[in-house]
Amino acid sequence: MEKLSNPKETIQVLQKHQFQFKKKFGQNFLIDPHVLDKIVDAAQVTEEDFVLEIGPGIGTLTQYLCERSRQVLAVEIDKNLIPVLRDTLSPYTNVEVLQGDILKQDIQHIADTYNGGNRIKVVANLPYYITTPIIMELFESRVPLANVTVMVQKEVADRMRAEPGTKDCGALSLAVQYYAEPYIAAFVPPNCFIPRPNVGSAVVRLDCRTHAPVEVEDEKLLFRLIRASFNQRRKTLQNGIANSSELPFSKAEAAEAIGRAGFDSNIRGEKLGLPEFARLADVMSQMRVRSKEDI
Ligand code: SAM
Secondary structure (H helix, E strand, O other): OOOOOOHHHHHHHHHHOOOOOOHHHOOOEEOOHHHHHHHHHHOOOOOOOEEEEEOOOOOHHHHHHHHHOOEEEEEEOOHHHHHHHHHHOOOOOOEEEEEOOHHHOOHHHHHHHHHOOOOEEEEEEOOHHHHHHHHHHHHHOOOOEEEEEEEEEHHHHHHHOOOOOOOOOOHHHHHHHHHEEEEEEEEEOHHHEEOOOOOOEEEEEEEEOOOOOOOOOOHHHHHHHHHHHHHOOOOOHHHHHHHOOOOOOOHHHHHHHHHHOOOOOOOOHHHOOHHHHHHHHHHHHHHHHHHHHHO
16 A cells, blocks of 8 residues: 555545545644654654654554554544544554543553653644644643644744743743744645645644743643733733632732732733743742732
8 A cells, every 4th residue: 555645645535435524623634755754853763762743643644653663552533533544554563543532541641551651752733723732731731742833823933932921932932932942844835635635734843841941839730820921911910820720829918929920010921931930920829829818
């Protein structure tokens, strides 16, 4: 069997299995061999590696990963794709397919089972409707990760590497930069997919850090604070904190924390970078400890 990475083979497989695309699962399948090579190159996959693939589709990228790695586990949500994958991946002995939602998998267990608990590589042409939740889940669950190489909307790739204080910078930028160093490997036009998406795409490799770039007492509080600031980016930081359902601080307490961290009372969260958010989160942790002591 020829590899799937061209329009002719892809259409043949889709017709053979009478497959209907499902928009709700963000299904846009790759049909360009150069892009597939670029993704696998960017992921720096070697024969020793275990790779977790999210959303294999009909197995196009999976075939490339099987040829370059020791073992692949591919997690696909769409039940109708399982028989297709059984067919297209039949020449490969180093792949397993798991049907399910990636957001419901125990990835630590996957790393333990397939990679002796060592750092894993994740590769995906991501469904665009849940790009951010998937990336945040991978990072926040503290799974051992070496790198995460993903195809995302170009605009999301720009946000991932945006500098603090710029218009593209948001909660995703700061989270990605806290956990990883982003590197853009390629820009990919819509005609490399079937069906064509409405937006341009980019391949991004996130090299996961072994040490955080800033020290903070309470990581969860740091990310609640970052989300609160960018949820209402037109409001002052003080109002963002006070209005957040994730943070137990009144407007007066928010003002006190902002003052103690050395910021102007009218500052907006979008002006701050990771070191400044970490400083404020530490002040807020101390205030919370003190208020518990007072009770
Ligand atoms: N990897 C294939 C390729 O490059 O041609 C398909 C990529 S397509 C953009 C995204 C794939 O992710 C689809 O097969 C879709 O069914 C699957 N998917 C969507 N949501 C998912 C989820 N929550 N968990 C696992 N797979 C999901």
